[in-house]
Amino acid sequence: MTKTHQPYYAVIFTSKQSKNTIGYNDTAKAMEQLAKQQNGFLGMESARNDIGITVSYWTSLKAIKQWKQHSEHLLAQQKGRTTWYDWYRVKICKVEREYEF
């Protein structure tokens, strides 16, 4: 059941929304669409109830860095810090192995 892959990377984004969510959903959808168009993007999964967890997958650390520095994404990050989130945390991880059912 254990699979072996080319090394790839996961970005774990955990967040707590503030009470000001105006514009959040539109921007979140736009950022998801934009992320999918980036070089090195492999996939994305999200869930939210009390906190939000979004995990995106990438072929390389370079691809993650480029996405972080994308101009539209930078604007969204800024708006996230000033308005939409009480806090967020980002962890950049190398996927060592995986299995599934």
Add this chain to the structure above:
Amino acid sequence: MTKTHQPYYAVIFTSKQSKNTIGYNDTAKAMEQLAKQQNGFLGMESARNDIGITVSYWTSLKAIKQWKQHSEHLLAQQKGRTTWYDWYRVKICKVEREYEF
């Protein structure tokens, strides 16, 4: 803002619940309590709406392996496969770096 740490590990557990959720919540709570008592456990975060994402953090791959093989956890995993989940995926990752707001 970027922090440097001792290396540590994240287990990304994504899942889709089946329609049969009898006993699920009790077991999920029991497993969370049990995980917290394990050697090498660092923390856990969960969110669920369409899919569920639980990320747990550990000091070492050995700690992750021991938790995977814990007898009560093995029973819960079996019940998860036979009853509670349509699918699940587990990714074991090394946290390379992180930042927060």
